[in-house]
Amino acid sequence: PDIAISYDYRELLKNPEIKAVVIATPAVAHYPLAKEALLSNKDVFVEKPLALNYGEGEELVSIAQEKDNILMVGHILEYHPAIIKLKELVNNGELGNIKYIYSNRLNLGKFRTEENILWSFAPHDISIVLDLLEEMPEEVSAHGANYLEPNISDVTVTTMTFPSGVKAHIFVSWLHPYKEQKLVVIGGKKMVMFDDLGSNGKLFLYNHKIDWIERIPVPRPEDAQPLEVEEKEPLRAECEHFIDCIISRKLPRTDG
Secondary structure: OOOOOOOOHHHHHHOOOOOEEEEOOOHHHHHHHHHHHHHOOOEEEEEOOOOOOHHHHHHHHHHHHHHOOOEEEEOHHHHOHHHHHHHHHHHOOOOOOEEEEEEEEEEEOOOOOOOOHHHHHHHHHHHHHHHHHOOOOOEEEEEEEOOOEOOEOOEEEEEEEOOOOOEEEEEEEOEEEEEEEEEEEEEOOOEEEEEOOOOOOOEEEEOOEEEEEOOEEEEEOOOOEEOOOOOOOHHHHHHHHHHHHHHHOOOOOOEO
């Protein structure tokens, strides 16, 4: 009851008592709103994607650095306890050298008319892949098709090739008969599956073996091993991190 409400965001930006803002709008509005907020000397949390092209994103980062403001991007899955655990497995060598990553983010809806499926769904998975590999791709291709609205892709497949030789494929669709949110990491020693919709666990380790018999690879599968993961709401963890960064002035985990 004591929260002030305004229908003009410019009033918020002019208010000196407001130190930080959260931008949760359609993707096309992220850049202009974040730019205005940063130029008004506000710390900014902006939902993914930061911007719709590299130049705009680079400009926002530059303004934040000049103003000494926090610019945090809402890559919520990087705050998911299962993804944090997966990152630990990669870093400590449990999986061996990473060979291949793929993800499926599929659903019937939520349809959008102001942005395509790539901008709506794929940033989640792209951010995870980049976080796990800690390198930027040297080659990226994305192919899609539109079936509901002209010029708005409903389905896309993105392929990324990295200097280390790792390849990643990301399949996203909001025109799909069932919902699926899975990411699989194939390592030289073991494999891992992250299932965000799993009812019996979110993260599973596979210790499959491959025997070579007379120069022919023969699989020796093992049962999936569910991994214990801290029970913490990713959105809450993400918001708490933003507040902590505002207070401590440290760079966010998902800095612009």
